[in-house]
Each structure stands twice: as C-alpha cells, then as structure tokens.
Amino acid sequence: KKKKKKKKKKTPQLLGRKPLRTLKQRTRVMAVEVCDGLVLAAGGSDGEIGINDPNKGLLEVIKGHQGAVLSLLIHSGYLWSGGDDKVINVRGLTYPFPLLGSTDGLPGAVGNMCPGSGVVYYTCDSSKIHCLSA
Numbered sequence: 001k002k003k004k005k006k007k008k009k010k011t012p013q014l015l016g017r018k019p020l021r022t023l024k025q026r027t028r029v030m031a032v033e034v035c036d037g038l039v040l041a042a043g044g045s046d047g048e049i050g051i052n053d054p055n056k057g058l059l060e061v062i063k064g065h066q067g068a069v070l071s072l073l074i075h076s077g078y079l080w081s082g083g084d085d086k087v088i089n090v091r092g093l094t095y096p097f098p099l100l101g102s103t104d105g106l107p108g109a110v111g112n113m114c115p116g117s118g119v120v121y122y123t124c125d126s127s128k129i130h131c132l133s134a
Contacts, residue, residue: 033072033079035093040072040079049081051097062097064089067109071122075115076134082110082122088132103132 033040038059039052047065049072052058067084074080078100079091088110090101108124115121120132 030068030070031072033074035074040074047083047085049079060095060097062091070109070111071113073113073115073120075120076118078134080113080120082113082124084109086110086124088113088120088122106130 028045029041031041037054039054041050041052045068047063047067047069049062049064049069050058051060051062064081065083065085065087069081069083071082072079074093077093079093079097081089081091083089086104086106086109088103088106089099092098092100106124111123113120113122115134116131118134120134122130122132124130
C-alpha cells in the first residue's frame, strides 16, 4: 500500500499576505474592525488602538482607553470603541482620529457593539443590551 501524504495545514493570513503588525510586540489583540481598506486592531491592557492599511502597514497608534479595548465598530462615519474602563469613545475616521465624544460611568466593561438603524447596541453587563444614538 502507498502511504498517503499528509497535507500541511495553512496558517490563515490576512488578505493573503503576512499578518499585519498591529501594536506593541507582546500586546494581545482583543478586537478587530475592517472598513474601507483600513484594519483597526485593539490592543489588550495598554488600551491602544492600532490603525493599519493592508498595503502600507501600521499607520497610527492612538490611546483608546484606560484599560483594555474590548470592542470596535465603524458606524455612521465614526470609530466607536468600548473598553474595560466602562467607557465608549467616539472618534473621527480621519487623521489624527480626534475624540469627538465619550460615554462614561457605564455599569460594566463594554464587551460588544453592533450597528442598528441610527443607533449602536452594546453590552456592558450580563443581562441587558443597551442602546446609544449614532
């Protein structure tokens, strides 16, 4: 009998290229959002958001939160980020990605955000879905 050759498993790669450098070498990526060719990756405990272009690499690193950045969303022309610090930040989508607004004092860490019609839904505790106007 002939031995069957084992197929090598391919490592998934972003857009068929080598993985992008996102943040500091040992920073754990917690959330990713893609829009119009920009790849946005949130770091772990440092609270930074790395903004990447697939063709040019890392464009900018901005301070996102006091704790980990747990969620990202591009919606209604803005970059929304939610963090371990119980804050949702809203930024412009062009350099220098200015902070336009912030919602703080939420009941818990912002774990997930998703778009709705003119609103952003988010979770920040285990039993409720909350809503903000977009």
